[in-house]
Amino acid sequence: MAVSETVAATPPAATPTPPAPSRRRRGRNAAYWLYLLPGAALFLLVIGAPLVGTLYLSLTKWSGIGDPRWVGLDNYQQLLHDDVFWASFRNTVWMLVAMVVVPTLLGLLLAAVLFDVIGRRFKPRTAAALRAAFYLPQVLPVVVAGIVWGWILRPDGAFNSLLDAVGLGALRHDWLGDPGTALPAVMAVMIWVQIGYPVVVFMAALQRVDPELYEAAEVDGANWLHRFRAITLPQIRPETFVVALTCTIAALKVFGPIFALTRGGPDNATNVPSYFAYYTFFKKLQVGYGSAISMVLTLIIVVVAGIFIWMQARSERRDRGF
């Protein structure tokens, strides 16, 4: 009863309600929007306008010259029945394996080994040098890398010569010319290209993990694998999301290596949506149809990116316990 009285006696003015924003502060907040204007204008110019333009063209039939003819959703209907379009998306699944799954897993393992084993047993400089070596393919222009790999994999190229030199000449093959081996060969090249990126990001992530966690785990008798699963993986989860998201987007829109290595061949064995869109747009002069392919690809990338960001936000909320 006394408590109630005390509460009732509390003057209303003491209740910690947030102060109502004054007109002056609202005005100051509104001023911040001015700083967003250049970015927003640039976004509209560089992303918004071309996107709307592409959407419009995807609803037309146009050869690139003259006036586009409105055809509504015809291009999208045609896409649904286009075998090459579906084949290109099947190949994208393999590109996701080569550019996301394998590099992320392998990158995680390599980063952990470089940081935890090489970094400790040798000088940190050794780990840094190896990290730079893994990252080197990322520095090369992808078309240059594609051309060089094309030389390596050609029938009289370095790879077949290497097979000869080690007594495996019977395995000599036209790696990029056979539909059965062209996609795996391109995938191998893409793994080589991609691997350095997750290694560098994960090694940076590992540097911010509190060493005391590892020391405590070691004292408790945890071996390397235990520590990796219980400490490393959960601690670097945000970076894992970033790597997976950026690599997934890169895999969905991959173009340069396909253009340089195989031009989507042989027999569409390595065709991917972005190359298919380019081919339809510029070679077949079907600008409307090419735009429809681009729009579908854009939509998929936006949805996938949205799912990743939502998963990341959910994971962060769970970590914070609300």
Place this chain on the structure above:
Amino acid sequence: MQRFRRLVAAIALAATATTTVAACGGGDNGDNSDAKVLKLWHYESENSAMGIGWNRAIEIFKSEHPGVEVRFERKAFEQIQQNAGMIINSSEGPDIMEYNKGNATAGLLSSQGLLADLSSEADKRGWAGKLSPSLQTTARYSDKGVMGSGKWFGVPNYGEYVTVYYNKDLFQQNGVKVPTTMAEMTAAMDTFVGKGVTPLGMAGAEYPAGQLFYQLALSKGDRQFVDNYQLYKNPVDFKADPLKYGADTFAQWVQKGYVAKNSASLKAEDMGTAFIGGKVPMIVSGSWWYGRFKTEMKANWDTFLFPGNTLQAGSSGNLWVVPENSKAKSLAYDFIDITLRPEIQDLIGNNGGVPVAADASKISDPKDRKLIEDFNTVSKSDGLAFYPDWPVPGYYDVLVSGFQGLINGSKSPDQVLDTIAKPYADGVKEITGK
């Protein structure tokens, strides 16, 4: 705010002024003999046969048009290929330009009214008389932009054709005679295979495979077939000869080892360098290699026409076109006329090119002379059959993909013919509406 309004007004004024100036330009038919500037664009390298010939043509033009400035700009092939529509639709384009022949390029622009009709000039200046009917095919386009008939929208002044390049030294070392019939050709290739040498260089990832297939098909074809296939005069049956013969024979040549099974991923450059390096005794490819072999190849070499064929893959070279927006059409026509003169034609021929109207006796190098005589033989007998990828846009990649399958053995000839038949039919329907 006041300042913002002034800015908007200034932009609006500038836009209006630009539009007005452009509108004034649009009203001019451009046939202005008083023009003092000729803007000329082409994409030949300076030391190529055409580049040398046209440089001389510019000199002659200047001497014959004192007071006229020639603003020449060398462009990249891809630059023109991908942007020509936008360029010549603007007031910033040239008065005369080298442009790609064919339905998807010059034909497309002509159907949109972007190119000047050169028909009366062709008659008046005698261009029609200098170009054989098969060379005229790429110069004339119908209202729908289909080559072969209709008005003149371009003028070629050089030609190109597919021939057989052979390494004389390798032929001699292996006791092989230069074949003149298909039977002799296969016998020659058998001899090379017997000695462990792959007789024909190939590049499945680019045009050579499609061109070999077409050459083989042409051995069973006639002008009617070419007109049907290239000009859509009648439907084409891909499961019948000559195309069936072409695919079947190509597959046999791979099986017999005339063509390497592991050449599916090679590019034309690989094939060319293999020939230059003496690794293959023969290649079937275009006259565009000629100048390069002449400068780079150490072994003795020569050419012979694909044995037994009366029709050969080949055509005019690219075209001079005059944009409808040109402000100096008369000067542009004068320039075209100069490039067709014997002096320029001989100059092209003496530098390893294939002129369309040259006097072969004026060509000093016997090998150059033979190249031109062979072209003249084909051209005069209406033997130019164009190229297999011409009929529809994007067909080049379709053919490459199909014949890669035949080289690596992943497809039968029947499957390849199915693969290339549908895009052809779809493309023809797109163009003709039938």
